[in-house]
């Protein structure tokens with residue numbers, strides 16, 4: 087019986103790193119080699135391997151040995167790797183953007199690639215979708231600690247970030263109580279409040295401020311005052327990085343400018359100061375930052391990443407391009423990439439998680 091011709095595939099990740107990326111890469115490589123006997127390459131620094139040959143590396147079983155418990159990604163990553171708007175320095179040292187997308191197609195053709203597995207969040211998946219529409223055989227794998235992608239119930243990376251954030255809130259609790267202070271903990275998540283909401287509930291926060299529910303600082307202070315009156319003169323306030331007061335706007339460390347989408351950060355200090363101004367209580371602020379993106383992936387993220395990797399390879403085998411693997415009712419399925427990037431998955435202010443938190447007395451600063 088004639089054997090199926092061997093396929094040649096490439097895997098890459100783009101945007102911010104996230105625990106579990108190595109689990110996906112390992113799963114793609116192992117499945118492609120052990121089940122299908124394919125050849126696999128990895129493109130370093132997002133689409134870097136398509137633009138510079140030394141960044142396209144062969145991946146073997148040896149390349150992925152021992153990487154499952156490692157945070158980060160063996161392929162490196164960047165959020166400045168968009169081949170349609172690739173940043174290059176001109177003679178004056180200024181950054182200009184060039185369209186190198188044709189190079190991606192030239193490389194794919196020269197390497198005779200049968201499939202490109204792109205692991206990314208909304209930004210990288212949007213690029214992947216554009217390349218697919220222009221003819222590249224792309225499969226998407228959703229990645230982000232923010233859990234803000236539509237069309238999948240879960241992205242790998244979120245669970246590890248949630249563990250890190252919950253542990254931080256637990257630790258902050260004991261020092262808040264010992265010193266009778268208000269501790270404000272600022273967490274990541276971009277425009278979605280998932281990390282703050284879930285870590286806040288899991289860590290027993292007294293106040294959770296998320297972008298989906300604008301807050302009134304007076305209501306936050308009321309909650310802290312009420313706790314003090316009831317004999318608990320300390321409070322833990324969890325703030326999502328894009329939370330904003332009613333009528334206010336999110337705080338940026340570096341504002342949106344040109345191609346740069348802006349770096350959120352600093353709302354924790356703003357909230358801390360507002361509390362200190364209004365209440366006679368010492369306030370301290372912790373910005374957890376990139377700790378939430380690092381560390382060894384949780385078993386859940388390793389498992390989800392491994393499951394996603396398998397289905398991504400199966401989709402290449404079936405030549406069903408333009409699809410993204412997704413978790414639906416606990417099963418890994420596939421959906422068009424465009425459904426995942428059509429908007430953002432935000433917290434429902436009337437949803438079950440918020441109702442649960444409110445029922446156990448957590449304030450969102452809104453009532």
Ligand code: F6P
Pocket residue numbers: 102165207230231232274275276327349350379
């Ligand atoms: O999207 C993941 C994320 O960690 C966000 O939660 C955060 O706002 C952003 O990336 C930080 O990006 P950078 O690594 O570029 O500072």
